[in-house]
Amino acid sequence: MINLAQKDIAHSLGKFLVTAMGVGMLFGIVLIMIGVYRGMMVDAEILLNDINADLWIVQEDTLGPFAEASRVHEDLKDTLRAFEGIDKSEALTFQNLQLPGETKPIRVTAVGFDVFGKINPINPGRLVAGEPLTKEHYQIVVSEKTGYKVDDTFKLGRDIYRVAGVTRDTVSSGGDLLVYISLKDAQNLQFLYSNARIRSDRARGISETKEAKMANAVVATVRAGYDIDDVANKIKQWKHESVYTRTEQKAILTKNLIERSSKQIGLFTAILVVVSTIIIALIIYTMTLEKMKEISIMKLIGIPNSMIIKMIVQETLILGILAFIFGNLFSHLIYDNFPKRVVLEIPDAWMLFGVVIAASVLSSFIGIAKVIHADPAAAIGG
Amino acid sequence: MGTQGIRVENLVKNFGQGESLVEVINGASFVVQKGELVALIAPSGAGKTTLLMMIGCVLEPTSGTIWLGEEAVYDGRWIGNDTRRIRREKIGFIFQSHYLIPFMNVIDNVTLLPQTNGLAKDKAHDKAMELLEYLEIAEKAKSMPSQLSGGQNQRVAIARALANEPQIILADEPTAALDVERSVNVVKMLKKIAQEQNVAVIMVTHDERMLAFCDKILKIEDKKIVISKLNDNKHIV
Numbered sequence: 199m200i201n202l203a204q205k206d207i208a209h210s211l212g213k214f215l216v217t218a219m220g221v222g223m224l225f226g227i228v229l230i231m232i233g234v235y236r237g238m239m240v241d242a243e244i245l246l247n248d249i250n251a252d253l254w255i256v257q258e259d260t261l262g263p264f265a266e267a268s269r270v271h272e273d274l275k276d277t278l279r280a281f282e283g284i285d286k287s288e289a290l291t292f293q294n295l296q297l298p299g300e301t302k303p304i305r306v307t308a309v310g311f312d313v314f315g316k317i318n319p320i321n322p323g324r325l326v327a328g329e330p331l332t333k334e335h336y337q338i339v340v341s342e343k344t345g346y347k348v349d350d351t352f353k354l355g356r357d358i359y360r361v362a363g364v365t366r367d368t369v370s371s372g373g374d375l376l377v378y379i380s381l382k383d384a385q386n387l388q389f390l391y392s393n394a395r396i397r398s399d400r401a402r403g404i405s406e407t408k409e410a411k412m413a414n415a416v417v418a419t420v421r422a423g424y425d426i427d428d429v430a431n432k433i434k435q436w437k438h439e440s441v442y443t444r445t446e447q448k449a450i451l452t453k454n455l456i457e458r459s460s461k462q463i464g465l466f467t468a469i470l471v472v473v474s475t476i477i478i479a480l481i482i483y484t485m486t487l488e489k490m491k492e493i494s495i496m497k498l499i500g501i502p503n504s505m506i507i508k509m510i511v512q513e514t515l516i517l518g519i520l521a522f523i524f525g526n527l528f529s530h531l532i533y534d535n536f537p538k539r540v541v542l543e544i545p546d547a548w549m550l551f552g553v554v555i556a557a558s559v560l561s562s563f564i565g566i567a568k569v570i571h572a573d574p575a576a577a578i579g580g
Numbered sequence: 581m582g583t584q585g586i587r588v589e590n591l592v593k594n595f596g597q598g599e600s601l602v603e604v605i606n607g608a609s610f611v612v613q614k615g616e617l618v619a620l621i622a623p624s625g626a627g628k629t630t631l632l633m634m635i636g637c638v639l640e641p642t643s644g645t646i647w648l649g650e651e652a653v654y655d656g657r658w659i660g661n662d663t664r665r666i667r668r669e670k671i672g673f674i675f676q677s678h679y680l681i682p683f684m685n686v687i688d689n690v691t692l693l694p695q696t697n698g699l700a701k702d703k704a705h706d707k708a709m710e711l712l713e714y715l716e717i718a719e720k721a722k723s724m725p726s727q728l729s730g731g732q733n734q735r736v737a738i739a740r741a742l743a744n745e746p747q748i749i750l751a752d753e754p755t756a757a758l759d760v761e762r763s764v765n766v767v768k769m770l771k772k773i774a775q776e777q778n779v780a781v782i783m784v785t786h787d788e789r790m791l792a793f794c795d796k797i798l799k800i801e802d803k804k805i806v807i808s809k810l811n812d813n814k815h816i817v
């Protein structure tokens with residue numbers, strides 16, 4: 199039996215391949231979009247996992263530093279240590295900074311922590327050069343992608359910092375690169391003002407800040423044998439601060455940060471999928487229209503509909519599958535060049551494959567309808 | 581002589597309804613024997629194509645009866661619901677243009693119907709090569725229709741019409757696009773096929789020179805068929 203789809207594709211192979219590539223690029227972008235979303239999920243949890251605390255104590259009635267501004271007194275950590283069930287507790291700061299860059303400043307999120315404390319947010323597994331912070335002042339550990347190397351120096355605020363270590367794959371939940379500085383430096387950078395500002399404040403009689411002993415959150419670990427939720431509830435009753443377990447903090451992250459972006463990305467992805475479907479449908483439609491004459495002739499000389507429909511469906515599926523393959527190639531070729539982390543996961547690709555096949559089959563219905571309604575007598579036009 | 585190839589009785593075809601009703605054929609009756617090459621002539625718009633398409637089970641008549649061979653295929657309605665199967669198995673169509681499938685080469689075009697009818701690929705291939713040789717176009721078997729001349733394509737189209745071993749060949753102005761010499765060749769070929777393969781052939785033509793090769797002439801006059809035997813009178817129209 200002659201396979202019409204194979205003959206037709208072979209006859210216009212170049213055109214067919216170019217079309218498949220074009221649609222494939224669309225699919226590639228869909229895959230990248232999904233990958234960006236997956237990347238955000240991974241990124242968002244890096245810091246949370248590296249800090250590895252059981253409890254997050256944040257400003258009363260706030261959701262904590264990952265969702266909104268939160269300020270707590272640094273000495274809350276000492277109070278907590280006396281609390282039954284608490285093992286370790288430390289104060290942390292989170293703030294956006296601009297590191298001087300070659301052409302433009304580099305936006306980073308700085309994590310401030312007590313260098314001599316018991317909870318260290320620097321995951322030794324991510325350290326690729328140098329060492330973690332060892333001094334109280336003017337040291338910084340930077341993310342590799344900032345471009346800085348160990349022993350590089352640059353100015354932050356009023357002081358010169360030296361790079362002590364370099365980490366890899368460290369980004370904040372917002373996707374900014376992470377740097378780590380001592381709590382004291384962080385407090386100075388966050389809560390103190392520039393010389394000019396201080397001079398102007400002094401001139402107005404505003405005295406230099408007493409806020410230096412603030413932090414954005416206190417994190418704590420719970421002693422073995424104590425229930426994390428119990429301890430959290432007790433702190434809440436006693437200290438009037440908001441307390442979140444790690445799971446809750448993760449939920450806040452996903453809810454507040456990722457949900458917003460995932461809605462955008464989800465919408466984009468959905469639009470792209472719809473657009474790709476429409477494009478496939480249009481391509482199939484024009485491909486069928488182009489062959490209307492041949493289809494009429496085939497019907498006239500007695501070729502059964504089933505054979506012609508098979509041709510349309512096969513061509514659509516082959517187009518869809520080729521486009522899917524091109525899409526995967528394309529996304530793997532370009533994803534490295536994205537500023538954001540792109541995580542291409544095989545289940546996502548298969549999901550897209552399902553969508554592609556469904557879209558192709560739907561698209562081919564238009565062609566099939568054309569075939570069924572084609573008038574064999576129209577073939578010979580008088 | 582011969583046995584009945586095509587028989588039409590009281591065939592009527594109207595297009596449209598009410599005000600816009602057009603009567604094209606109104607009570608056509610005739611018989612074409614197997615082995616006969618019959619010309620169908622009439623002025624443009626008289627209904628030649630319409631008549632062929634009804635006999636070819638492409639266009640549904642308004643009323644009447646059609647037999648192909650001994651089998652009635654239409655009697656007020658299609659008998660059997662698969663007219664396409666009748667076309668595929670019994671009828672060879674040839675048109676003014678070749679209407680080959682442009683994305684298939686010559687041999688695929690010719691073997692398409694036999695293979696659809698269930699003939700094994702190599703058997704269909706051998707048969708097609710035989711036909712192409714018969715039509716002196718075998719060396720182009722692997723060419724695409726776009727690479728052939730009009731006359732060459734028309735010969736391929738004839739091979740395609742013959743490939744399913746039809747009992748009936750319906751040719752609608754098969755020579756209109758050809759020069760005289762080639763036209764004569766095609767008509768001679770149809771004549772030869774009619775005689776050698778015992779096929780009933782109806783050929784629409786506007787070219788009086790082709791009538792000399794025909795056994796009978798069907799003329800549409802007053803929406804009916806007038807049959808004239810072709811004697812030695814060559815200028816019958």
Ligand SMILES: Nc1ncnc2c1ncn2[C@@H]1O[C@H](COP(=O)(O)OP(=O)(O)OP(=O)(O)O)[C@@H](O)[C@H]1O
Binds near residue numbers: 580595596623
């Ligand atoms: N689908 C249709 N609807 C309405 N009228 C039609 C239709 N098909 C054909 N006709 C009319 O039927 C008449 C016969 O048409 P037909 O094509 O059979 O003529 P013909 O003899 O083959 O002409 P020609 O020599 O030009 O090919 C014409 O008047 C045409 O307008």
Ligand SMILES: [Mg+2]
Binds near residue numbers: 629
């Ligand atoms: Mg006509």
